[in-house]
Amino acid sequence: MTAQLWCFGESGNAYKAALTMELAGHHWAPVYVDFFNGEARSPAFRALNPMGEVPVFREDGLTLTQSAVIQLHVAERTGRFMGSDRNETLRWLMFDNHRLSGQAGPARFLLNFLPAGKRPAGAAEYLQGRLKAAYKVLDDHLSTRDWIADSAPTIADFACCGYLFYPEPFGFDRKDWPHIDRWLDAISALPGWKHPYDLMPGNPSDRAPKEDA
Amino acid sequence: MTAQLWCFGESGNAYKAALTMELAGHHWAPVYVDFFNGEARSPAFRALNPMGEVPVFREDGLTLTQSAVIQLHVAERTGRFMGSDRNETLRWLMFDNHRLSGQAGPARFLLNFLPAGKRPAGAAEYLQGRLKAAYKVLDDHLSTRDWIADSAPTIADFACCGYLFYPEPFGFDRKDWPHIDRWLDAISALPGWKHPYDLMPGNPSDRAPKEDA
Structure with missing residues (x-):
């Protein structure tokens, strides 16, 4: 059976799950979530995921949420991209979740999908300061190795890259982080790789920003 | 052998790992990290954990970082607190990491451990707005159940409570969230439970704030 993934193109968190399935050869089909018109907060979507977030994965009666949980499930089911040390892969998934993505x-979101007048003052600058420390950890880590958690790509790579291929500016410039830059090139050279806007439905050209989220 | 946990009392992330070991009966001893004097950013500590964060766990030559990774390891080793559905436990660990803790x-940290003049403008208010949405998800979830991920406590409970027992004000008031309040009472009634300042070395009375982090 084909897995379903509730997602939308702008979601880097959904991208992590979609990219993992795509590269692992796990058959899947997207279910578009109209996030920018509030669908992720609708009662129908909350019934699917009370956390009110994409991605949501469903296959054969199994429903999973949180990108890392879906990534781990797909890696275990397909036998691909877990890496040789699950703990090492897992710790980078956690790093990604709380410090990077x-x-x-x-x-x-604040800098691209909210009208300037609705942006909470100082928030984006604060996040950018914290992000700089996270980029430095990742760039230093990749200065001595090709992939994050093993000698080959793992789901940790597909997590940490979640927001780094998007074109909208949020303070991340590949030129500033040469090892991250090289690693992103290596990910996008993997057979079957797709950009988030080619892998999932929906992108900024479809609409104007309408709602805080 | 006794596990070592690099930690300090103010760290809710370290508390999650310490509380899990304490309640699971996994023998451990704390190694104090002088975070407020910059130890977590020192070369010696970075050699232990390049991410520059506590907790760090070490036992029998195995080094683990990231609280959730340590919690999962201890749950697997002791056979306690994993819950009957690992995916369900794991998704709440992820929720905790990126939305709650x-x-x-x-x-x-911003509101209690930084001098007011050094606080980035607007940052704490922004975080508090996001936190309110996370408290609501958790409170709603606990309105129909005693524990987060199973009919008994799991490491997901010991993760989500990580910062919620501390006395320093950061906008979380138990009175506002009755189901969270009842659940925190149930956690603190578990045999062997300890408050973070009783479980780990170091607390605000030891020192005055000295450094941004």
């Missing part, structure tokens, strides 16, 4: 997603 | 830790 957990700040990059909100920073990008 | 991942915001509560910085908010509490």
Whole structure:
């Protein structure tokens, strides 16, 4: 059976799950969530995921939420991209969640998808300061190795890159981080790789920003 | 052998790992990290954990970082607190990391451990707004159940409570969230439970704030 993934193009968190399935050869189909018109906060979506977030994965009666949980499930089911040390892979998933994507997603949202007048003062600058420390950890880590958690790509790579291919500016410039830059090139050279806007439905050209989220 | 945990009392992230070991009966001893004098950013500590964060766990030659990774390891080793559905437990660990503790830790730090003049404008207010949404998800979830991920306590409970027992004000008031309040009471009634300042060395009375972090 084909897995379903509730997602939308702008979501780096959904991208992590979609990219993992795509590269692992796990058959899946997207279910578009109209986030920018509030669908993720609707009662129907909250019934699917009370956390009010994409991605949501469903297959054969199993429903999973949180990108890392979906990534781990797909890696275990397909036998691909777990890496040789699950703890090492897992710790970078956690790092990504609270220090990298957990700040990059909100920073990008504030700076690109909210009208300037609705941006909470100082928030994006604060997030960018924290992000700089996270980029430095990752860039230093990649200065001596090709991939984050093993000698080959793992779901940790597909997590940490979640927001780093998007074109909207949020303070991340590949030129500032040469090892991250090289590693992103290596990810996008993997067979089957797709940019988030090519992998999932919906992108900024579809609409104007309408709602805080 | 006794596990070592690099930690300090103010760290809710370290508390999650310490509380899990304490309640699971996993023998451990704390190694104090002088965070407020910059030890977590020192070369010696970075050699232990390049991410520059507590907690760090070490036992029998195995080094683990990231609280959730340590919690999962201890749950697997002791056979306690994993819950009957690992995916469900794991998704609440992820929720905690990016929406709850991942915001509560910085908010509490900004409002209590930085001199007012050094606080980035607007940051704490922004984090508090995001936290309110996370408290609501958790409070609603606990309105129909005693524990987060199973019918008994799991490491998901010991993660989500990480910052919620501390006395320093950061905008979380138990009175506002009755189901969270009842659940925190149930956690603190578990045999062997200890408050973070009783479980780990170091607390605000030891020192005055000296350094941004």
